[in-house]
Amino acid sequence: MTQKINIADLAAISEIVHEASGIALDRSKGYLVETRLGSLLRERGVASWAALATRCRRDRKLRDEVVDALTTKETSFFRDPRTFEALTHKLIPEHYERLGPHAPLRIWSAACSTGQEVYSAAMMLREMLGPLAGRRISIVGTDISPTALKQANRGSYSELEVSRGLHSERLQRYFSRDKAHFRVLDELRGLAVFKQLNLLDPVSVRGAGGPFDIVLCRNVAIYFDDDDRLKLFDHLCRAMAPQAVLILGLTETMRNVPRELRRDSFRGVTFYRREPRERAQAAPASRLTSC
Template sequence: MTEADFTFLCLLLRQRSGLALGPDKRYLAESRLGILCRRRCIESIDALMQQVRMGRDPEIEGAVVEAMTTNETLFFRDSTPFDLFRDVLLPEKLAANAASRTLRIWCAAVSSGQEAYSLAMLIDAMAERLAGWKIAILGTDISGEVLEKARAGLYSQFEIQRGLPIQMLLKHFGQRSDKWQISERMRAMVEFRQHNLLERNDQFGRFDIIFCRNVLIYFDVPTKEKVLGLLAPRLGPDGALVLGATETVIGLATALRADPQQRGLYRPAQAARMSLPPALAPRASTGPIPAH
């Protein structure tokens, strides 16, 4: 890849996805775009970049952006956020939303779906306490390819072994040849939509909980500010935003503040911190994200 092509690629990625690609990532670009060339029978990266530069084929441009997007994920990745969800956030919402009996969750940059399905399995484990509740989980990602995989819920043995407890494997998955597929019931709990975090999101309405983990680390400061500025209005007054362990809103978003007792948890700045006991609310009624 020429220096000029790499510079063009960096600009394209920043504009289209917010991804900040440093000069030390040139080898990564060559590796991923090389794979894309082989898939599409394009003779070289130079030829691929020439097609992109011509700007005549939005589909090939989108394929380049998708090829460069990091889609690393696994079930129950970093156990702490899932403990937080089960032990703190769910009890809070059981109490706060007792009248409406609704719960809306957004997994942003969901990749191939493991995070959203991990949350669905935790919710299923509390089915008796969530009887009569309407629960909606939305998973979004910029990549249409990984979303197709997420919708299918079909994973390799390697992917299954990464973080999934054996009890949940036996309860929620069935073997399909050399792969494992999550049950139709779990798949029905999550709706997947294609979405770019740099674009407007008001069509999704508001959420009680948003997971947006290990995404901001790939962005420069102005892009982080933009993404957080778009996420904050999507939280309800007592909503909760969960970021990755090395991510923060401090110095980036005045509309959000860190929860003083829970690392990686952020709340609307105007909301008083909730400190609620686990709800004793009474199998969960789940459904797709309602249209707005």
């Protein structure tokens, strides 16, 4: 049976997790910690929650496992379809109109979890542009969770996972069946590169590559506090090419928008466009932060 966690031990573990990932666990998250870390505690023979906190402070590998276990990896194919409509009907066509049909297109799925967002973007591009071989397209998926990235890299999904967001035509067209699993075809798999990184660590974020033309950072800022959200948006902004766009989760908004980003929307989907330097410098003083 899983031990109950007390407020002091929860605070100690929360502090460690926050420092390592930005994930903010308040006092109401005791049950979440117990359910997600209970088996790790037992498997490692760690005697108590207090002992786990002590060990995490000197054992970075264990700390990273704790962070991994506490991340919420909820995702699905074509999550929030309106976002993909905005990309298909406005943002990607505008990119090619501005830079020409042979321009590179670099997409960053900044908290990609198990990869469904990356492969949804790849399917969308295949349907918009036809065969992608020879096109200069790259989709970088990054996440802090190594277990999520392992699955993303394999591109292998259960029946339940493909039933969430994929209609049968796409399933047949882009996946091969491998016993109980469905595997993304190499045509799409080849567009994607996955990397582990912490979005709140500026050095780590530089490892994503870029500059990117489209940045998807959906449903991760909700786990951060206000200060870390500011840091996150600053890091994303720095990784964006001029005129690049950033899209957050449909329920997420950015307060204190960096000076370089202009908020806009298409059919109810908010996006942030990185303005050319001169226009950003002339931005009103109410938009104070800068990246």
